[in-house]
Amino acid sequence: MEDNAKSLGRILVVDDNPDILMSMELLLKRFYEKVVTLSNPDKIPDILRQSDFDVVLLDMNFTRDAISGKEGFYWLEKINLMAPDTSVVMMTAYADMPIVIEAIKTGASDFLEKPFSNDQLLATLTAGLKHTESKRSVSQLNRTKTGLGLELNGSQPFIGKSKPMQDIFATISKVAITDANILILGESGTGKELTARAIHNNSTRRDQPFISIDMGSISENLFESELFGHKKGAFTDAVIDRIGKFELANGGTLFLDEIGNLPLTQQIKLLKVIQDKQITPLGSNTKINTDCRLICATNEDLLKKVHEESFRHDLLYRINTIELKLPPLRERKGDIAVLANYYIEYFNKKYRRQAALDQDNLKRLELYPWPGNVRELSHVIERSVILSEDNQILLNDLVISSQEKSEVPIQTFNLSEVEKGTIERAIQYFDGNLSQAAKALGLTRGALYRRLDKYRL
Numbered sequence: 001m002e003d004n005a006k007s008l009g010r011i012l013v014v015d016d017n018p019d020i021l022m023s024m025e026l027l028l029k030r031f032y033e034k035v036v037t038l039s040n041p042d043k044i045p046d047i048l049r050q051s052d053f054d055v056v057l058l059d060m061n062f063t064r065d066a067i068s069g070k071e072g073f074y075w076l077e078k079i080n081l082m083a084p085d086t087s088v089v090m091m092t093a094y095a096d097m098p099i100v101i102e103a104i105k106t107g108a109s110d111f112l113e114k115p116f117s118n119d120q121l122l123a124t125l126t127a128g129l130k131h132t133e134s135k136r137s138v139s140q141l142n143r144t145k146t147g148l149g150l151e152l153n154g155s156q157p158f159i160g161k162s163k164p165m166q167d168i169f170a171t172i173s174k175v176a177i178t179d180a181n182i183l184i185l186g187e188s189g190t191g192k193e194l195t196a197r198a199i200h201n202n203s204t205r206r207d208q209p210f211i212s213i214d215m216g217s218i219s220e221n222l223f224e225s226e227l228f229g230h231k232k233g234a235f236t237d238a239v240i241d242r243i244g245k246f247e248l249a250n251g252g253t254l255f256l257d258e259i260g261n262l263p264l265t266q267q268i269k270l271l272k273v274i275q276d277k278q279i280t281p282l283g284s285n286t287k288i289n290t291d292c293r294l295i296c297a298t299n300e301d302l303l304k305k306v307h308e309e310s311f312r313h314d315l316l317y318r319i320n321t322i323e324l325k326l327p328p329l330r331e332r333k334g335d336i337a338v339l340a341n342y343y344i345e346y347f348n349k350k351y352r353r354q355a356a357l358d359q360d361n362l363k364r365l366e367l368y369p370w371p372g373n374v375r376e377l378s379h380v381i382e383r384s385v386i387l388s389e390d391n392q393i394l395l396n397d398l399v400i401s402s403q404e405k406s407e408v409p410i411q412t413f414n415l416s417e418v419e420k421g422t423i424e425r426a427i428q429y430f431d432g433n434l435s436q437a438a439k440a441l442g443l444t445r446g447a448l449y450r451r452l453d454k455y456r457l
């Protein structure tokens with residue numbers, strides 16, 4: 001390879017010996033587009049958050065722990081978690097077979113025994129880059145094949161092949177590994193809880209608890225006891241000690257759903273705990289340290305609530321380090337077929353049916369605005385599978401119940417909203433037949449299409 005024919009490849013070298021770093025940098029810069037060297041492994045997470053690398057050359061033996069390689073293994077695991085498609089080549093002067101095997105099992109792609117020649121190094125890097133390329137095409141293939149964005153623990157998939165959901169999955173992967181507090185916004189049924197679980201399951205806290213709590217459903221009296229716990233005798237009904245959710249989530253993730261429903265008196269208590277990272281159970285005078293990653297969710301406009309003074313600005317600022325906005329299903333119609341098919345398969349298994357959806361019915365699902373989002377879609381499919389006959393979901397089986405039909409709130413006098421609502425209802429009324437709907441609305445088909453586009457129906 002010539003200096004002027006650099007190969008694509010972004011290489012990170014981590015070694016606490018400055019001489020090794022300098023000589024490797026000098027050599028590798030002649031061959032690869034980007035070479036970054038790092039003498040302090042503690043900086044690995046930061047650098048991986050800032051840039052992508054194809055291969056990491058990682059020393060196993062930092063001075064703190066010169067021989068066992070434990071620190072190298074620690075960083076190997078961390079890199080695998082943060083950048084699963086990047087190949088890691090381990091370097092060590094103390095390579096013996098058991099260590100090599102363990103490193104490969106832990107996820108290293110290769111090994112370099114020190115001292116190594118330039119040719120050995122370059123050959124290993126060429127193999128490492130090939131390895132990265134194949135890892136990337138396998139994960140890309142898996143994603144496009146199934147339409148699944150992220151696999152959650154267990155059997156629950158998180159589906160979305162539309163561009164907005166693929167963007168959400170990419171953001172989840174990026175933010176999961178940080179400890180930043182996250183606020184998930186979105187209408188009911190868009191998958192906010194699923195998103196919170198995906199963040200937890202892709203984070204370094206995944207082996208610790210994920211504790212979820214619906215802030216809208218806790219009564220004002222029980223708020224402190226639920227969240228911070230209580231001691232026996234703290235109040236009349238406190239017959240035994242109770243551990244609060246903050247303590248249960250210690251080391252893991254605490255998911256506070258419907259945070260917008262929290263009354264102001266409780267917001268201040270929550271804020272204090274988030275700031276101090278300490279809780280005091282009711283009836284106790286001992287503070288307990290808490291270490292949990294906070295994920296909150298709401299379908300309310302919190303900024304508006306801040307302006308109306310029903311949500312504290314300082315609390316919003318604490319919980320929304322990163323905001324993730326889940327798009328409603330009507331804005332990602334591309335996901336409807338894949339979701340519908342997933343639920344048909346799921347409920348076919350559950351109810352021992354073999355129902356299938358034909359193109360007309362699929363069109364109908366795609367035209368419906370889904371005010372209850374994915375939750376509503378799953379309910380509609382469940383009912384339709386149960387009612388299906390002769391292995392076919394019939395048009396009449398696809399019951400979109402009246403209470404689930406989108407209604408424009410009666411209070412609205414906004415002309416666009418009224419027009420949008422009327423169009424939605426006409427399409428529902430004519431079972432998705434656009435010609436009939438257009439006729440009833442007094443529009444040409446072209447004019448109806450333009451409005452469908454305008455209102456993203």
Ligand SMILES: Nc1ncnc2c1ncn2[C@@H]1O[C@H](COP(=O)(O)OP(=O)(O)OP(=O)(O)O)[C@@H](O)[C@H]1O
Pocket residue numbers: 156157158159160186187188189190191192193194195257299374375378
């Ligand atoms: N992208 C998706 N793929 C598969 N299932 C989904 C997806 N989004 C939502 N669901 C399913 O829809 C239902 C509602 O999802 P979830 O509870 O996460 O929504 P939510 O936004 O938290 O709703 P709410 O605000 O009403 O609590 C769940 O059964 C969930 O499994």
